[in-house]
Amino acid sequence: MPELPEVEVVRAGLAPAVTGSRVLGVEVFEPRSLRRHDPTTGVFEELLTGARIEAAVRRGKFLWMPLDTGRALLAHLGMSGQLLLRTPDAPLVPLLRARLHVASPAHGDLAVDFVDQRIFGSLAIERMVETEDGAPAGYSGDAGETDASWRTRLPVPVAHIARDPLDPAFDDARFLAALRARRTGIKRALLDQNLVSGIGNIYADEALWSARVHYDEPSSAVGPVRSRRLLAAVREVFERALAEGGTSFDAQYVNVNGASGYFAHSLNAYGQQGRPCPRCGTPIVREQFMNRSSHRCPRCQRRR
């Protein structure tokens, strides 16, 4: 479930169940799902078992659970990862890569299942570092003490990831200046997680459609008015997708209870090739760009 709204749906579902819980045990069925865990820092299962989970935090598409050991369980869903809450004795499904057993103060004993078809996603135990700006590292909902030390700390592999546009500490001016300074296409910039995080192929195409910008226009040529409009469009499409529970094209992209989101019905450009642009009626086209598909209205989104 991979872009910001889908990962946030997972985080929001996970948080009330895992916050304050104790990890009773871990079962790893697919070692490749731990590809990003550095074994020289310790054995994954040993670093996790017995720890208390303090929260569920998200920045962009990265999700982590700070532990009382000072480290964090970092999860990235990749293209096809899911985190599911089950009963401890729930049957093992074929694509189940790992299962955490936790004792939750709110929900009793639970299984947290990591299911991932393509194994592009991963779990790892990571060390934490302080944020550069001293602001909270990511979004964690309202739970927990506001002065907890984990709030301004983030896993090392996330330190280079930019804040996302829904983060109160996101620096609009800095982002707009970066767009102006870059010599690259605007969609490339939107997808660059070091510039702004959380945007993937779907929401890039949707925001570009909304702001009527061609994906390959130089980011420096978009200008302040349209750049602001584009940033606003990203936020707006994120908020609308969140309200709909995210985008699900099939059973692959689901919340912690296995339920699909409904935003696929609200897409204006992504996957809409051949269908009329909701604004002007011109058929949406799909084009290859960056070795993936880009969707745009050939009339509303002309290259300038």
Add this chain to the structure above:
DNA sequence: ACACAAACCTGCCGGC
């Protein structure tokens, strides 16, 4: 700085 390809993977779908 930036572009590009490759690597990491499985499963589904349409065409033949």
Add this chain to the structure above:
DNA sequence: TGCCGGCAGGTTTGTG
């Protein structure tokens, strides 16, 4: 029915 190419929401790494 079965095989094959093409497609899929991502990140990292290496090369030029």
